[in-house]
Amino acid sequence: MKSLAELEEIRKKALDKINIRKENNGVRIVVGMATCGIAAGARPVMNTIVEELKKRNINDVTVTMTGCIGVCRLEPIVEVLDPDGSRVTYVNMTPEKAQHIVSEHIVNGRICLDYTIGEVEKKEKSKA
Amino acid sequence: MQIYRSHVLVCGGTGCTSSNSEKIIKEFEVQLSKEKIDNEVKVVKTGCFGLCAQGPVVVVYPEGAMYTMVKVEDVKDIVSEHLVKGRIVKRLLPKDNMDIDKDDASLEKVEFFKKQVRIALRNCGVINPEDIDEYIAFDGYKALGKVLTEMTPDQVIDSVKKSGLRGRGGGGFPTGLKWEFTAKSQNQQKYVLCNADEGDPGAFMDRSVLEGDPHSVIEAMTIAGYAVGASQGYIYVRAEYPIAVKRLQIAIKQAKEYGLLGNNIFDSGFSFDLEIRLGAGAFVCGEETALMTSIEGKRGEPRPRPPFPAVKGLWQKPTLLNNVETYANIPVIFLKGAEWFASIGTAKSKGTKVFALGGKINNTGLVEVPMGTTMREVIYEIGGGIPNGKKFKAAQTGGPSGGCIPASHIDVPIDYDSLIELGSMMGSGGLIVMDEDNCMVDIAKFFLEFTVDESCGKCPPCRIGTKRMLEILERITDGKGEEGDIEKLEILAKNIKASALCGLGQTAPNPVLSTLRYFRNEYEAHVKDKKCLAGVCKSLMRYVIQPDACKKCGICARNCPVNCIEGDKTKAYVIDQEKCIKCGTCMEKCPFKAIFKNA
Numbered sequence: 001m002k003s004l005a006e007l008e009e010i011r012k013k014a015l016d017k018i019n020i021r022k023e024n025n026g027v028r029i030v031v032g033m034a035t036c037g038i039a040a041g042a043r044p045v046m047n048t049i050v051e052e053l054k055k056r057n058i059n060d061v062t063v064t065m066t067g068c069i070g071v072c073r074l075e076p077i078v079e080v081l082d083p084d085g086s087r088v089t090y091v092n093m094t095p096e097k098a099q100h101i102v103s104e105h106i107v108n109g110r111i112c113l114d115y116t117i118g119e120v121e122k123k124e125k126s127k128a
Numbered sequence: 129m130q131i132y133r134s135h136v137l138v139c140g141g142t143g144c145t146s147s148n149s150e151k152i153i154k155e156f157e158v159q160l161s162k163e164k165i166d167n168e169v170k171v172v173k174t175g176c177f178g179l180c181a182q183g184p185v186v187v188v189y190p191e192g193a194m195y196t197m198v199k200v201e202d203v204k205d206i207v208s209e210h211l212v213k214g215r216i217v218k219r220l221l222p223k224d225n226m227d228i229d230k231d232d233a234s235l236e237k238v239e240f241f242k243k244q245v246r247i248a249l250r251n252c253g254v255i256n257p258e259d260i261d262e263y264i265a266f267d268g269y270k271a272l273g274k275v276l277t278e279m280t281p282d283q284v285i286d287s288v289k290k291s292g293l294r295g296r297g298g299g300g301f302p303t304g305l306k307w308e309f310t311a312k313s314q315n316q317q318k319y320v321l322c323n324a325d326e327g328d329p330g331a332f333m334d335r336s337v338l339e340g341d342p343h344s345v346i347e348a349m350t351i352a353g354y355a356v357g358a359s360q361g362y363i364y365v366r367a368e369y370p371i372a373v374k375r376l377q378i379a380i381k382q383a384k385e386y387g388l389l390g391n392n393i394f395d396s397g398f399s400f401d402l403e404i405r406l407g408a409g410a411f412v413c414g415e416e417t418a419l420m421t422s423i424e425g426k427r428g429e430p431r432p433r434p435p436f437p438a439v440k441g442l443w444q445k446p447t448l449l450n451n452v453e454t455y456a457n458i459p460v461i462f463l464k465g466a467e468w469f470a471s472i473g474t475a476k477s478k479g480t481k482v483f484a485l486g487g488k489i490n491n492t493g494l495v496e497v498p499m500g501t502t503m504r505e506v507i508y509e510i511g512g513g514i515p516n517g518k519k520f521k522a523a524q525t526g527g528p529s530g531g532c533i534p535a536s537h538i539d540v541p542i543d544y545d546s547l548i549e550l551g552s553m554m555g556s557g558g559l560i561v562m563d564e565d566n567c568m569v570d571i572a573k574f575f576l577e578f579t580v581d582e583s584c585g586k587c588p589p590c591r592i593g594t595k596r597m598l599e600i601l602e603r604i605t606d607g608k609g610e611e612g613d614i615e616k617l618e619i620l621a622k623n624i625k626a627s628a629l630c631g632l633g634q635t636a637p638n639p640v641l642s643t644l645r646y647f648r649n650e651y652e653a654h655v656k657d658k659k660c661l662a663g664v665c666k667s668l669m670r671y672v673i674q675p676d677a678c679k680k681c682g683i684c685a686r687n688c689p690v691n692c693i694e695g696d697k698t699k700a701y702v703i704d705q706e707k708c709i710k711c712g713t714c715m716e717k718c719p720f721k722a723i724f725k726n727a
Contacts, residue, residue, distance in 0.1 A: 001387040002395045004273040007264065010386075014265035020135050021189045021254060033214035047168065050133045062190045063133060065214025 019059050026060035027106065032077040034068035041094070042076035048095040049078070052102040061106060074117065080105055090115040132170040134211060137187040139253065141176030141339050142332075142371055143493075144183040148200065149173075152184055155200050159207040169211055175340015177253035179240055181492035182222055187253070194238060195220040223512075243510050245472065246496045247480050248296075248333070248456040252340030257375050260382035263343040269388055271462035272347050275354060276396040284355040285311055288458070290466035292478030297323055297414075297451030298529065298555050299631070300477070300544035306448060309438035310356040313446035318358035320349050321423070321442065321449040324365035324372070325407045325414040328527030329578060331558035333482040334452035336494055338365065338372035341456065342379035346402060348458035350389065353400040356448050361400065364419050366407040376404055411528075411582035415630045416449050418584065429586045430630035451556070453482055473499030477543030485511050487560040488518065500541040503533060507561055518563035522646070526555025528575045528582075529635035531642025532568065551642040553635070567664035568647040569654055573601040575639035583633070590633030593624040597640060607667040609655035618644065663725045666710045670726045673714075675700040677722035684714035684723060 001007060031037070031046040050063050069077055074091035078098065081087050088111055090101060097115055104110045113119055138144075138153050153171055160166040177185045182196035186206065193216050195206060202220055209215045222238050246252075255262040263269070275284055289304030310318065322345060326334040338345065349361045365373055380402055383389040391399040405423050412418045413428040420442045422428035441447025457479055461469045470478050477499040483506060486492055490512030497506060503523055507513065514520055522532040525542075531552035533540070540546050544554050562571065576598045585591045597620050600613050621637030628634045644651060653659045660668040673684070673693075678700040685693040685701055692708050695701030703714070715723040 001269075001273075001393060004270075004277055004394070007269055007273050010261065011264045011267070011270075014261035016131075018135075018255065018262050018265045020132070021137070031214070033212070035213065038213065046133060050131055054131050064190050067213065067215045 015059070016054070020062075026062070026083060028062045028064060028081040029106075030064055030066045030079045030081060032067070032069055032075055032079075033065040034072075036068055036072035037075045037077065040072075040075035044095045045076045045078065045093045045098045048098040049102060052099055053106070056102070056107065058102075058106065071117070074120065077117075089117040091117045091120050130167065130170075132168060134169045135189040136169060136171045136206075136211070137174045137189070137253065138171065139175070139177055139183060139185045140173035140257075140371070141180075141252075141336055142369070143176065143180035144185060145371065147184050149184040151200050152186065152198055152203055155203040156207065159204050160211070163207055163212055165207075165211060172256045173258070174255060175252040175257050176249075176336040176494060178244075178249065178336070178494035178496075179222065179238075179491060180494065181490070185253075191216070194222060196222045240491050240493075240495070240510055240512070243501070243505060244496050245480050245498050247460050247469075247472075248337060248453050248482055249340070249494065249496045250460065251344065252336055255341065257340050257342055258378050260343060260379065260386060263341070267463055268343050268459070269347055271459040272350055272388065273394050274462055275351050276394040276398055281311060281355045281357065284351065284462075287461060287466045288355070291461045291469040292466075292473070292476075293454065293457055293461065293469065294477060294544060295450060296453035296457070296481065296554075296557070298526075298553070300554055303450060303454055306438065306450070307352065307355050309436070310358075310446050310448040313439055315446050317360075317443075317445045318356055319442045319445055319447045320353045320356065320358045320361040321419070321447060322349055322361070322363040322365075322455060323414060323416070323419060323449055323451040324363055324369075325419060326366065326369075326452070326556060327411040327414045327582075328529075328556050328558045329575075330486040330560050331484045331527060331556045333484055333494055333557055335369050335372050336482075337452050337456045338369065339375055342372075342376045343383065344459055345376075345452055345455045346379055346383050346389065348455035349402060350393065350400045351458055351462070352448055352450070352455070354398050356446075358448065359399055359401065361402045362405050362423055362442075363402065364405045364407055364413070364423060366409055366413075368409055373404065373406065380404070410584070411578075412584040412630070412632055415632050417630065419449070420447065429584050430632075432629060453557070474541060474543045476545055481542070481554065481557055483557045483559040485559055485561065487524075488514050488563040488566070489561040490515055499543045502539050502541050504538045506542070506559065507538070511561070514561065514563050518565065521562045521564050521566055522568065524552075524560040524562065524571065524575075524639070525558065526553040526635075526638070527558045528578050529553060529632065529638055530555045530558075531638045532562075532571070532646060534646040536646075551645050552638070565662055565664070567605075567660050567662040568643040568650050569601065569605055569660075570662075570664045572640045572643045573598065573605055576601060576636070579632070579636040583636075587627075587629035587633060589624045589628040590630075590636060593620055593628075594633075594636050596620055597624075597637065601640070604651065604654045605660070605665040605667065607654075607658045607665070609658075611655070613655055614644070614648070614651050669710065670705055671703055671708060671710065671712065671715055672724050672726045673701050673703060674722045674724060677720060679720050679722070681719065683717050683719060687713050687717045689713060 033042050076093040078090045078093050104112050156171045184198050186195040186198045205217050209217050285307045293303040294300040407413045410428050413422045415430050418428045418430040437447040480496050482496045495510050522534045524532050580594050580598050583590045624637050663669050692704040
């Protein structure tokens with residue numbers, strides 16, 4: 001070990017290993033992972049979100065799972081919870097849409113309206 | 129690098145290992161691969177969480193959900209429910225946390241952790257102690273880097289002095305002063321030692337630090353070496369701590385590979401090397417001069433002071449000796465500042481103290497609280513109170529060198545000075561809780577038995593004096609106490625305190641003196657009335673069958689191992705007191721609760 005900078009280098013690399021265990025007060029992304037969610041393909045959606053966040057070096061976002069919210073027909077469901085308490089519910093997720101949410105909603109702070117439960121419901125109703 | 133969406137932390141401390149955590153780790157690996165999520169979830173063996181009574185403990189991140197008393201069969205549920213479906217397995221949450229919703233399942237919400245401030249235990253149960261990278265990720269070795277590249281040895285000592293840190297091993301001597309004395313001694317060769325010969329019955333915080341966060345001790349010793357001008361350190365750890373020894377060995381090896389031990393650390397020109405020395409289990413080797421004699425390869429016996437170790441210590445060279453918990457605080461002082469550290473605690477006792485809770489308490493385990501926390505908060509709010517609704521009688525602190533604090537002082541803020549005022553001492557932090565069923569004379573006898581056993585025999589006051597005290601106590605608890613015995617105990621205690629060679633001998637009478645101070649009536653009851661008020665001392669108590677409550681079923685007589693209960697269907701059963709061995713089986717078996725313990 002020659003310098004503090006060298007130590008910092010190791011620390012940064014090691015942080016990826018343990019970040020999940022640090023207290024996080026930032027945004028939480030919750031993926032519905034009950035039987036309905038898993039059957040509809042929630043697992044690849046969740047893994048995509050985790051990978052996308054890592055790719056962009058975003059460390060203050062927690063990705064976690066939850067049970068069935070009740071609207072099983074709209075699974076996989078992903079919710080983005082802001083520290084201020086606001087919540088956006090995305091439905092009918094796919095890995096591609098999940099990528100989009102990370103780049104638009106998480107990085108740029110623009111809600112992907114098209115995927116939200118309100119919009120999807122509206123479209124379904126107009127079809128009917 | 130493999131990305132994991134979830135981490136499963138399993139406690140690998142001694143407590144949880146003995147309740148099968150190794151098998152649980154293996155089972156997790158099996159179940160995860162069965163569910164094909166072994167590439168998404170990582171299993172980490174970590175150090176002690178402190179909630180040893182409810183071990184083995186498993187924590188699942190990112191939720192931070194804590195599962196307790198996990199059995200191998202439960203692993204399948206945690207994997208299929210929590211890790212696959214995201215449903216917390218509620219039946220495995222800690223007891224005081226059962227009916228909360230899943231967002232609140234994290235360990236910070238558990239009553240046991242809420243009041244704690246973890247400085248010395250900051251990484252225990254958080255990192256994998258066998259991976260130096262995880263320690264570095266939590267700012268490990270940053271303090272060392274800062275010290276070696278930005279500070280002079282004098283500034284380092286100054287910071288430790290300003291922090292107000294005092295020795296956590298027993299006496300509570302100001303750590304900064306100790307460092308200063310050693311630094312001022314002129315010599316080519318000096319040594320830095322770590323006392324990891326934790327011997328007080330009931331105390332195990334040093335073991336937990338070594339098992340859960342060995343690098344913090346290595347980092348602190350290196351800082352100490354720089355401050356006092358020593359290039360060699362030894363960690364004296366008892367051989368009864370195999371897991372701690374193994375993790376220390378791994379940690380030292382990793383630190384050497386990273387160049388954090390060895391030559392020219394951080395390109396500062398400072399070199400430091402560290403070795404482990406194993407103790408053979410003698411209690412006296414926790415005394416500083418005996419410890420050094422033992423490292424030198426001789427029989428572990430204390431020697432008179434002065435000269436103090438700071439002047440003439442190991443191999444007659446100036447030596448700095450601190451205990452494990454003291455060292456574990458050092459890196460944080462440099463990361464967060466001496467002022468920050470000094471802002472925690474009371475006027476003369478700064479920072480936190482780790483206590484090992486044991487005895488009659490619900491949450492047996494390790495807790496770390498700011499100095500000045502009251503005994504009531506520790507026992508009732510963190511410790512979960514006393515089992516079976518019994519009444520608190522006293523708490524024993526400081527092990528065989530300490531004393532008892534009675535219920536009347538339960539609201540006194542705990543720090544070094546308040547405990548001494550009460551006739552006890554901080555010691556290493558063992559805290560044994562006693563309820564109404566404990567006999568204080570018996571407790572004093574227990575600790576004296578320990579001291580007599582462990583006395584090294586070098587000086588007569590300790591070798592002979594404590595033995596005589598024990599004989600008197602045995603007489604008293606046997607119902608053969610004589611008028612004047614209590615006074616004899618007091619004289620002996622005073623003389624031993626004044627004349628024994630080392631700290632252990634000088635403090636050996638403390639358990640007797642402090643119980644005499646607060647519970648003299650119990651001693652008197654034993655001697656004069658031949659009664660043990662708590663019903664512990666067998667020779668002083670009888671089991672009696674209440675004739676009018678006896679239904680003459682004969683169950684007691686059938687279960688009595690020495691056949692000393694007589695009677696038949698026509699008259700109530702009677703215990704023959706001559707033959708009775710006071711095992712209590714009859715009282716336990718009586719379906720009508722007609723048998724009483726009569727003190």
